[in-house]
Amino acid sequence: LNKLPNFKNENDFNGEIPPGMPRWAKITLIIIIALILLFGIMHLIGMGGKHSPMNHMGQRSLAAHTVANKL
Amino acid sequence: MTMKPGIRKFSLTLHITSSVGWLGTVIAYLALAFAAATSKDIQTVRGAWIAMELTGWYVIVPLAIGSLLTGLIMSLGTPWGLFKHYWVLFKLILTVVSTLVLLLHMPLVSSLADVVAKTESANIGRLQRELFHPGVGLLILLLIVILSVYKPRGMTRYGWRKQHEIRKLSQ
Numbered sequence: 585l586n587k588l589p590n591f592k593n594e595n596d597f598n599g600e601i602p603p604g605m606p607r608w609a610k611i612t613l614i615i616i617i618a619l620i621l622l623f624g625i626m627h628l629i630g631m632g633g634k635h636s637p638m639n640h641m642g643q644r645s646l647a648a649h650t651v652a653n654k655l
Numbered sequence: 656m657t658m659k660p661g662i663r664k665f666s667l668t669l670h671i672t673s674s675v676g677w678l679g680t681v682i683a684y685l686a687l688a689f690a691a692a693t694s695k696d697i698q699t700v701r702g703a704w705i706a707m708e709l710t711g712w713y714v715i716v717p718l719a720i721g722s723l724l725t726g727l728i729m730s731l732g733t734p735w736g737l738f739k740h741y742w743v744l745f746k747l748i749l750t751v752v753s754t755l756v757l758l759l760h761m762p763l764v765s766s767l768a769d770v771v772a773k774t775e776s777a778n779i780g781r782l783q784r785e786l787f788h789p790g791v792g793l794l795i796l797l798l799i800v801i802l803s804v805y806k807p808r809g810m811t812r813y814g815w816r817k818q819h820e821i822r823k824l825s826q
Contacts, residue, residue, distance in 0.1 A: 602816070606809035609741040615798070616748060623756070623791060 658732035666728050673721035674803075678796045680714045685789040692784040697776035707785065708768040711761050719754045726750060739814025742802045749802075753795050760788055 605613075658666065684707055691703035726746065730737045738744055767783055774782060810818065 600819070602812050603810060606741065606807070608807050609745070609809050612741075612745055612798075612802075616745065619791065619795065620752065626787065 657734060663729075663733060666725055666732065670722065670725035670729050673718050673725055674799070677715065677718040677722050678793075678800065680710060680718060681789055681793050681796060684710055684715065685786070685793060688785045688789055691771075691782075692786055695779065697774070697779050700779060700782065701771055701774075704768040704771040708765050711757075711764050716757060716761060719750075719757055723750050723754050736814060736817070738811055739817060740806075741809040741811060742806050744811060746799050746802050749795050749799050753792060756788070757792070 687703045687707045687710070691700050691707065694700050694703070727737070729735075730743050730747070735743055737747060764785070767785070771782060
């Protein structure tokens with residue numbers, strides 16, 4: 585344990601400042617969040633293949649029944 | 656914990672094989688989904704859905720899980736780590752999300768394949784289309800490939816702290 589560095593707080597690394605998130609990482613993070621939001625919105629409004637999030641809960645018979653009724 | 660070079664190469668081979676296989680199969684799945692969505696021939700539509708169901712369960716799902724597991728082994732068994740670099744962290748998030756969506760979506764593909772098998776040719780135009788999921792999935796997999804090849808610089812706070820600790824201990 586005595587070998588572990590003794591920092592006063594997590595921002596104190598002998599005067600060195602931890603790097604911030606690079607620009608590419610921020611852009612990628614925004615793309616990931618946008619994709620997840622797009623996915624969620626498309627499902628909620630029924631454009632992700634005309635089915636609701638209920639169909640993603642493993643309710644195979646319900647999904648088949650719903651689609652069969654549409655035909 | 657760092658792997659020996661032989662084991663690392665073997666794990667890397669498994670990881671690349673499963674990841675590239677996953678990407679290739681999603682492209683093939685997209686072609687089948689396109690055929691199912693546009694064809695006027697009921698036999699073609701039925702055949703495409705049968706192939707999509709089989710490909711999904713027996714190729715895409717195992718490859719996705721394999722890619723996730725070998726990726727975890729690779730990151731934990733090499734100095735890259737799992738949470739030290741942004742590109743590794745983003746790959747992990749994208750792979751986990753893609754795999755979860757895939758596992759949740761596949762039962763619906765099976766249901767729809769069953770429905771299509773019982774559909775009369777007169778109702779072919781009213782069948783559900785399946786282009787959204789493989790399309791978005793392909794975009795995500797391409798993003799993962801870009802991150803893997805370019806490995807853009809950028810260390811997380813955790814990675815930076817770990818590196819700082821190692822440097823301190825070595826002094």
